[in-house]
Amino acid sequence: MSDGREISVRVSDITVVAKDIKRFRLQPISGALPLFSAGSHIVVSIFADDRRIRNPYSLTSVGDPSGYDISVLKTANSRGGSVFMHERVTKGTELVISQPVNLFPINLSGRKHILLAGGIGITPFITMAHQLASLNQPFQLHYGSRSKERGAYAESLKEAFPDRVFLYRDDEGTFIPIDALLRNQPLGTHLYVCGPEGMINAFLKAGLAAGWPKESLHAERFIAPSSGKPFSVKLVRSGRTIKVDEHQSILEAVEDAGVKAPYLCRGGACGQCETDVVSCDGEIVHSDNYLDPDVRKSGSKIMICVSRLNGFELALNL
Amino acid sequence: MLFSGIKSRPLYATLQPDPFARFNLVLVQGEGVNAAVRLLECAGDQFRMRTTILYAGAAQAADRMRSFQIQRMQFLPTIETLLVRVDGFLATAMMGTRLYTAGTEGFMGQVIQHAGNYFIDHKSIITEHCGSLARRIQCIHCRGATENVTTNVVRCSHCGVDLLVRDHYSRRLAAFMAVSADAEAPGTLPAIEKIFR
Ligand code: FES
Numbered sequence: 200m201s202d203g204r205e206i207s208v209r210v211s212d213i214t215v216v217a218k219d220i221k222r223f224r225l226q227p228i229s230g231a232l233p234l235f236s237a238g239s240h241i242v243v244s245i246f247a248d249d250r251r252i253r254n255p256y257s258l259t260s261v262g263d264p265s266g267y268d269i270s271v272l273k274t275a276n277s278r279g280g281s282v283f284m285h286e287r288v289t290k291g292t293e294l295v296i297s298q299p300v301n302l303f304p305i306n307l308s309g310r311k312h313i314l315l316a317g318g319i320g321i322t323p324f325i326t327m328a329h330q331l332a333s334l335n336q337p338f339q340l341h342y343g344s345r346s347k348e349r350g351a352y353a354e355s356l357k358e359a360f361p362d363r364v365f366l367y368r369d370d371e372g373t374f375i376p377i378d379a380l381l382r383n384q385p386l387g388t389h390l391y392v393c394g395p396e397g398m399i400n401a402f403l404k405a406g407l408a409a410g411w412p413k414e415s416l417h418a419e420r421f422i423a424p425s426s427g428k429p430f431s432v433k434l435v436r437s438g439r440t441i442k443v444d445e446h447q448s449i450l451e452a453v454e455d456a457g458v459k460a461p462y463l464c465r466g467g468a469c470g471q472c473e474t475d476v477v478s479c480d481g482e483i484v485h486s487d488n489y490l491d492p493d494v495r496k497s498g499s500k501i502m503i504c505v506s507r508l509n510g511f512e513l514a515l516n517l
Numbered sequence: 518m519l520f521s522g523i524k525s526r527p528l529y530a531t532l533q534p535d536p537f538a539r540f541n542l543v544l545v546q547g548e549g550v551n552a553a554v555r556l557l558e559c560a561g562d563q564f565r566m567r568t569t570i571l572y573a574g575a576a577q578a579a580d581r582m583r584s585f586q587i588q589r590m591q592f593l594p595t596i597e598t599l600l601v602r603v604d605g606f607l608a609t610a611m612m613g614t615r616l617y618t619a620g621t622e623g624f625m626g627q628v629i630q631h632a633g634n635y636f637i638d639h640k641s642i643i644t645e646h647c648g649s650l651a652r653r654i655q656c657i658h659c660r661g662a663t664e665n666v667t668t669n670v671v672r673c674s675h676c677g678v679d680l681l682v683r684d685h686y687s688r689r690l691a692a693f694m695a696v697s698a699d700a701e702a703p704g705t706l707p708a709i710e711k712i713f714r
Pocket of ligand 1: 462465466473502504
């Protein structure tokens with residue numbers, strides 16, 4: 200969270216759970232970790248060389264509350280946070296994490312829950328499936344992955360919930376049957392989707408087209424901050440001008456300058472980092488999933504965790 | 518009076534058709550007919566063919582709804598009988614069912630409360646307030662409900678305490694909360710005004 204109450208942890212175990220996916224066990228250096236609800240994530244601070252990158256990861260630990268588990272997919276063409284986690288973090292490495300935050304809670308007033316995962320999007324559903332099972336709530340988990348060796352946790356989930364977990368594999372030509380799933384569900388069914396952007400958009404659209412109200416359709420998507428040309432940002436309230444590098448988000452640059460700005464997800468989803476634009480001499484490249492199209496067009500707001508400027512200078516009310 | 522700034526105070530919009538819904542259940546009471554007619558006017562044939570209207574109120578007022586080719590329309594003598602009919606529909610309904618309701622707050626509140634028994638999120642119900650602003654209240658002392666309250670101070674129809682009607686709304690009870698009006702100084706009541714017309 201952005202309240203500064205960060206937690207120092209040590210990596211106590213690293214397990215390869217699928218091709219390019221490692222699970223990290225994090226133990227607190229002192230005290231106990233806060234409890235968390237199913238679907239929660241933490242933000243991990245990664246000090247990669249000269250930069251501090253903060254990435255959100257869903258908590259995947261079930262059972263033992265003495266530590267947190269996160270599962271990290273190595274993505275080569277990104278800002279380097281996941282590569283650093285894979286290549287430089289070892290048993291014993293110390294990391295700083297945020298308090299857990301839940302932007303993807305189960306709607307417990309529902310009657311039935313359909314969880315749809317694509318690839319690494321399985322991570323929030325591990326705790327959610329266990330919570331739903333322990334609450335005796337009807338659920339199904341449909342999980343699509345590219346191949347067997349990329350399907351992290353597919354086997355353990357199938358084993359834990361044999362009648363409720365359904366697996367699909369691109370390389371076998373099987374896909375989540377979204378349209379069939381949307382048909383003939385009892386009133387009060389909720390749908391949750393996490394996976395690649397294209398899958399999320401397609402599934403949410405299919406849900407609305409099947410007549411589901413938007414209140415029953417839920418998605419978790421964390422967008423990585425986009426890279427682009429450097430530009431400067433004038434912080435009007437603190438009277439400073441700072442530079443945002445190619446691979447840095449505005450939020451990261453603001454924090455590096457010692458200025459506090461609110462955030463929760465750092466992935467363009469929660470709305471917490473919404474900031475007023477005072478002036479701007481270029482074009483704002485919005486990459487979030489939060490702002491309304493009208494607000495976007497007006498250019499009066501920017502989500503500084505992911506969006507940036509294509510131009511020279513942006514003045515913000517910070 | 519509809520916008521007091523108290524967060525629990527429900528706000529209502531206007532009835533708009535959801536073109537994707539597989540089945541529309543439109544629940545209308547009294548002057549809600551005006552909203553239902555506007556809804557049917559702007560909706561296409563496809564929508565009307567997938568729509569059932571249940572109406573509680575004066576029979577002649579409903580004539581204007583008859584001219585539309587809708588799948589089914591039923592008239593019920595009271596709100597209570599209408600709600601029983603709603604149960605019949607929702608017990609077997611599937612996702613893709615859309616609820617619309619128009620009428621007084623007390624009526625819509627009971628519809629929303631009922632729909633909650635069938636796991637329908639109140640935010641997904643399309644509402645339009647029509648007619649009087651009279652309130653359905655609950656006495657926080659004896660828990661009895663009193664209908665059609667139009668004044669800021671009212672005597673509880675169950676326990677007889679003089680109550681001050683608040684904007685604090687309970688969705689679970691489908692009622693505004695009302696508290697003793699003279700607890701501090703027994704016998705001294707604020708000026709009684711007719712404010713919920
Ligand atoms: S921190 Fe959540 S949208 Fe920016």
